[in-house]
Amino acid sequence: MSSTKPEHIIIVGAGIFGLSTAIHLARRGYTNITVFDKQPYEKTLYSYLDGCDAASADINKIIRSAYGSQTIYQELTSDALRSWHEWNQEIARGADLPPGFSPSDRVFFNCGNLSCGDYSSLPTFERATVECMEAAGFKRTQLITNEPADLNAAEEKGFFPAMNPFSKKTLGVLDTTGGIAVADKACLYALHKAKSLGVRFILDPFNGAFASFIYDLNSQVIGIRTADNKKHLAGMTIMACGGWTPSLLPELDDLCEATAGSVVLLKIPQSSQLRQRFSPSRFPSYTFKVRDGAEGGLYGFPVDERGLLKIGYRGTKYTNPKVQKDGKERSVPITRWTTGNEGTLTQIPQQAHRVIRKFMDEYLPELGQEGINIWKSRVCWYTDSFDNHFVIDRVPGQKGLMCATGGSGHAFKFLPNIGKWVVDVMENIGMDSPCIQAWRWRKPASGEEPTNTLMEGSNGARSLGKTCLVTAEAARSKI
Ligand SMILES: Cc1cc2nc3c(=O)[nH]c(=O)nc-3n(C[C@H](O)[C@H](O)[C@H](O)COP(=O)(O)OP(=O)(O)OC[C@H]3O[C@@H](n4cnc5c(N)ncnc54)[C@H](O)[C@@H]3O)c2cc1C
Incomplete structure (x- = not known):
């Protein structure tokens, strides 16, 4: 110090x-x-x-070193991962734990993070990840799901089930350094x-x-x-x-705007075999067509210790523009817990619900077969730059x-x-x-195509006021 x-x-x-x-x-x-x-x-x-x-x-939240060619975040993750492992070790030693913690708790599970889609060839981002991680010395940590040598490596490292965790084959890269933070x-x-x-x-x-x-x-x-x-x-x-x-x-x-992602939680009963099927020892965190626009943008997690299985959608991120004291509209978070609105926003956008349900029906049909419904839904607020x-x-x-x-x-x-x-x-x-x-204070350079379009206001297509919302909780109808 x-x-x-x-x-x-x-x-x-x-x-x-x-x-x-x-x-x-x-x-x-x-x-x-x-x-x-x-x-x-x-x-x-x-x-x-x-x-x-x-x-x-x-x-939970995804931890991944896989950042395509954005090596600043790759390096930052590698530094963070050292601490995630250390924090797990500190907790296991049980020396100085917060109230309610026990030495068997973990804040990080190294279950791998699979970035995949229904692709016929590996997308540029995933190729760049493999190359950049190899170049940084992290050999054979990024495993391509249809490469025989990588499947062998997955078997050796104990990640074989995580390479193809869905009922339908996907193509992608399993980042074996990654997994989940228990947020x-x-x-x-x-x-x-x-x-x-x-x-x-x-x-x-x-x-x-x-x-x-x-x-x-x-x-x-x-x-x-x-x-x-x-x-x-x-x-x-x-x-x-x-x-x-x-x-x-x-x-x-x-420079920044609050935008809403959509999240659903499913509850898997203690007695169900699916607890084992989706356990972090066999099932990775994943993104599915995460950079592919409104019909993609999915991600998900292994089941947690309470039996909660989380799936999220960020293919479209929504806004809640409200006129502020200075007369300008800015997007402000609204949730089921917002003071004065308690209990109001228990729905999610219909588009998010439709894309999540389609993915569940095609790639995780065992949930439907066991009659496991969406238990809770939430909008969760990003701060997008x-x-x-x-x-x-x-x-x-x-x-x-x-x-x-x-x-x-x-x-x-x-x-x-x-x-x-x-x-x-x-x-x-x-x-x-x-x-x-x-990370400095900045504005888009003239002619620069923003990754995220900001401040479209209440007339913008992503404004929650213009968005059809649906009750996802306990709804299990096929769409
Ligand atoms: C849906 C979703 C999925 C994500 N998934 C991942 C992922 O898988 N992996 C990953 O690495 N990252 C992920 N992120 C990003 C990550 O969660 C965020 O970048 C991070 O949590 C933001 O932290 P924060 O401290 O900026 O904001 P927050 O966590 O939102 O915290 C802000 C705090 O400010 C407080 N606050 C607000 N107003 C006031 C006030 N007036 N007075 C006092 N306090 C106030 C709030 O109560 C809150 O506690 C995800 C984000 C979202 C929204």
Whole structure:
């Protein structure tokens, strides 16, 4: 640990960006850190089923090194994976566990991540992954599902069932370094780590909710006011509010937007053989035609210890544009847990439901054969940047205000290490590094084709107001 740094640092948001930043600030010698969140995570334990609606509050998330030719994220994953393995080992030793944890808990399962589709030849992204991982020295970690030598390697490594886990053959690449993070447990473990390092947490819908910034006479941010009207002064305020960040920081216009993915959970009875069939020892996390537009964009997971099997759809990501105080529309997250809307958004878009059901019927027909229904559905809010890179930078014109967001559907895996980079930016360290450059404050260059089109507003085709929603829960009709 480096020398003591007593200045007060405020982090708003205890999702993965906030938690990781808190841990790395404390490790870097900061002794006066407060994390605020409107979610009472010590009570709700990051559980969606108990009222948590952040992207990080989930049962599981994919971990993959497979990033095509985007080697900055490949390297970042390889660094994160070391910590995921270490965290599992620490938990197994049982020395300093959060309440409710036991040494048999795991925050990472190395069950592999299969990126596949109904392809006749391997897509460019998957080819690039194989080449880039080989070039980085990770030999034979990326296994092509129809290559005899790779099938042999899968057999040797214990990944053979994960190469072709569906009832219909697919073509793709199994990333044997990857698997799943047990998201809620991983966040709780990170929260515990941060607390053990001396970080203060105010996790409360009132005392922990950010209400506004406090400015000095030069219009510089010098802290925040919370919903209980208390003032909290700080040398640096870091906004890490996930999908809520773009409406709290309008400076993010055209850079980030909150968009909704659709998720369903199926509950497999304890007595069913399918618990074994979909267990992480045999079944990988997967993406299916994930870059192939509205009829693709699927991903899924092995069954968890409660018997929950999760399938998600991101082929179309939806928006909830609402007019803000400045008269401009911005997409704001709405969920079944949103204050004032409790219980309202229990549906998912019809398109998402149709694509998920078609996939289940074709590739996982055993679920239907056993009469296993969709048990719960959820919309889960991404913070998309236009180019899928994160945003970790000072807010322009502000010395004491930073933003760490823009997870764009792939940041969870970096829970152990993303905070190091936030602290680097805060301390102006390594500002030329390709990561920090990719995550700087930016606008699309003129003529640049964005990966994600942002801010189409309430007239846009993806606006939830224009979208047909259906009740997916316990509906098992063929579409
Ligand atoms: C559907 C979906 C699937 C994904 N799948 C994967 C995956 O498989 N693998 C992967 O690596 N990544 C995945 N991601 C991305 C990953 O989950 C996110 O990038 C990451 O969790 C975002 O973390 P965050 O800290 O930015 O935001 P969040 O987790 O949303 O946390 C933001 C926090 O800010 C708090 N907050 C908001 N407003 C206020 C306020 N006014 N006052 C106080 N607190 C406030 C919220 O309560 C919340 O706790 C997925 C994302 C989504 C949406």
